[in-house]
Amino acid sequence: MIIPSExxxxxxxxxxxxxxxxxxxxxxxxxxLSSSNQRFVVISLGAGYFFWSLYHHYHRGxxxxxxxIEYLVFILFGIVLxxxxxx
Amino acid sequence: xxxxxxxxxxxxxxxxxxxxxLRTNTLLILIAxxxxxxxxxxxxxxxxPGILGYSxxxxxxxxxxxxxxxxxxxxxxxxxxxxxxxxxxTKKAQDMFTNNYWAHTSPTGTTPWxxxxxxxxxxxxxxxxxxxxxxxxxxxxxxxxxxxxxRDNIVNSKYQEIGIGVxxxxxxxxxxTLVVQHFGTPLVAIASDTKNVNTKQNTExxxxxxxxxxxxxxxxxxxxxxxxxxxxxxxxxxxISPLLLNKIISLVLFSLIITVLFIDGFVxxxxxxxxxxxxxxxxxxxxxxxxxxxxxxxQGAIF
Numbered sequence: 397m398i399i400p401s402e403x404x405x406x407x408x409x410x411x412x413x414x415x416x417x418x419x420x421x422x423x424x425x426x427x428x429l430s431s432s433n434q435r436f437v438v439i440s441l442g443a444g445y446f447f448w449s450l451y452h453h454y455h456r457g458x459x460x461x462x463x464x465i466e467y468l469v470f471i472l473f474g475i476v477l478x479x480x481x482x483x
Numbered sequence: 484x485x486x487x488x489x490x491x492x493x494x495x496x497x498x499x500x501x502x503x504x505l506r507t508n509t510l511l512i513l514i515a516x517x518x519x520x521x522x523x524x525x526x527x528x529x530x531x532p533g534i535l536g537y538s539x540x541x542x543x544x545x546x547x548x549x550x551x552x553x554x555x556x557x558x559x560x561x562x563x564x565x566x567x568x569x570x571x572x573t574k575k576a577q578d579m580f581t582n583n584y585w586a587h588t589s590p591t592g593t594t595p596w597x598x599x600x601x602x603x604x605x606x607x608x609x610x611x612x613x614x615x616x617x618x619x620x621x622x623x624x625x626x627x628x629x630x631x632x633x634r635d636n637i638v639n640s641k642y643q644e645i646g647i648g649v650x651x652x653x654x655x656x657x658x659x660t661l662v663v664q665h666f667g668t669p670l671v672a673i674a675s676d677t678k679n680v681n682t683k684q685n686t687e688x689x690x691x692x693x694x695x696x697x698x699x700x701x702x703x704x705x706x707x708x709x710x711x712x713x714x715x716x717x718x719x720x721x722x723i724s725p726l727l728l729n730k731i732i733s734l735v736l737f738s739l740i741i742t743v744l745f746i747d748g749f750v751x752x753x754x755x756x757x758x759x760x761x762x763x764x765x766x767x768x769x770x771x772x773x774x775x776x777x778x779x780x781x782q783g784a785i786f
Contacts (some may be wrong), residue, residue, distance in 0.1 A: 400752055400764060413765060417772045424776055438776065445769045449761060458759055462507075466761040467516075469507045473740070474773040476514050477733040480521045481726075481777050 402416075409452050416444055438478050442471040494747050500758050502747040504740065513736060524728055524747060543569070543647045546645035547622035550664070559640050562666070571598040574662040575611070579661055585654065587611060591601060595665070605670040610636040612664040615654065616726055623662060631690055642666040663675020730777065737774045741767055756762060 403410050409425060420441040449467040454461040494500045503509055544570040551561035575598045579585060588594050595611040612633050627633040636642075648663040748763035 400748065402762060403764065408620065410764065413768060417768055421775060426777060433716070441772065442769075443747050445765065448524055449765065452762065460759060462759065463761050466507055469510045470761070470766050470769065471512055473510050474770055477517055477736060478773050479503060480517060481733045 406452065406455070409455075413445075413448055416448070417441070420444075422473070435479060439475060442475050446471055489539070492743055492746055494750050494756070494758075498504045500751065500756050501760060502743050504743045505747055510740075513740075517732065517736060520732055521729060539651055541617060541620050541623060541662060543649055546624070546647050546649075546664065547645060548660065549620060553624070553637055557638055559638060560643075562642060562645035565604075565644040565646050565667070567602050567604050568644055568665045568667055569648060571602045571604060572611075572646045572648030572665040573650060574598050574601065575665070576647070576648040576661040576663045577652075580650065580652035580654060585615065587613065599665070603742055604667060607639045607670050608639075608666075608668045610639065610642065610666040612636050612666075614664075615658050626767040627664075636664070639666065641668060643668040647750075657668040718762075725729065731768065732764075733777055734774070737777070739768055741770050741774065744770070 420437060424437045446467055450459065450464070453463055489495060489602050490498055491503045494502055547562070547564055554561055558590050575595060578589060578593065578598070581690075582589050582591065582593075584590050596609065599606055599609055614626065617626070627637060644666075646665045648661075648665070650661050652659070652661070654661070740751055744763050744767045748767075751758065751763075
């Protein structure tokens with residue numbers, strides 16, 4: 397099985413991300429939230445992912461404006477499509 | 484032609500070792516495309532209500548069957564269908580379309596109990612569940628059962644009868660189906676049980692707790708439930724729900740980007756290229772999480 401070198405180098409950072417997403421999914425699905433709170437949870441998950449990316453790339457030494465914009469666009473993509481589906 | 488596909492799906496020297504579909508400007512175009520489609524679907528729903536439709540799977544009989552199934556699972560007696568209660572439930576649904584609201588009590592102060600009274604149903608206990616924007620009965624029942632307050636109504640041992648109103652109309656500019664569940668126990672039943680005809684009328688009422696309220700506008704409505712004969716919605720003209728259409732477009736776009744992220748990451752790893760981009764694994768994780776939430780989330784709203 398091929399494990400990408402970036403995971404080998406920073407396994408705990410990716411483990412933290414997996415745990416963060418898992419907790420977010422469980423909270424979203426099982427907390428009996430109203431639709432406005434569901435949207436808030438998804439936006440919070442996007443914000444969390446953005447901060448993780450800043451930390452991750454800062455420690456990797458390749459944090460740049462183009463990378464920040466890339467993450468923001470991916471997060472925007474996820475949140476817009478999610479919101480458009482339900483609201 | 485072959486290069487065209489490679490350019491969009493594979494990291495090449497000519498596209499600076501990044502699949503063109505994953506570039507930020509391409510993603511922004513996809514977001515704009517999605518928003519345009521979303522607005523178009525909403526626009527068509529308002530201008531040409533006959534083109535896009537609403538739920539075509541919900542049936543009154545299924546709602547009653549599943550409600551009774553849930554009750555029997557915990558040892559309660561099944562509810563008896565009452566056409567008068569269905570009439571009050573249908574009137575309630577019509578009233579929400581007519582008076583632009585989505586709540587148990589109308590802006591003018593009309594309560595659910597006014598609908599029970601208007602059809603001449605004298606109750607000792609009564610309750611109401613509301614739902615909108617569901618495509619099928621299974622999802623609707625699942626949402627109600629997942630909500631403790633709605634569940635309490637469904638499995639309340641005090642109720643003996645049930646009536647369902649399923650009405651199609653335009654709410655907030657979108658064609659939708661409103662489902663109203665009215666529960667009750669007639670006063671006569673209590674009186675004959677207790678031999679006490681002096682029992683106070685309308686003694687107890689139950690509504691699920693307030694979860695959300697939406698102000699909506701009315702354009703059109705159509706009654707599809709007959710109080711005396713439970714009718715199947717699928718007998719109506721089958722139309723695609725705009726909500727379902729939005730969901731399908733979202734799922735297609737998510738699947739496309741996740742697939743390209745996989746391909747792009749795999750090829751880059753195989754060729755051992757180093758490039759200044761974000762983490763494909765992180766992006767896949769984030770988008771996959773949202774995809775999972777879209778797939779597993781309930782379709783409509785309950786009240």
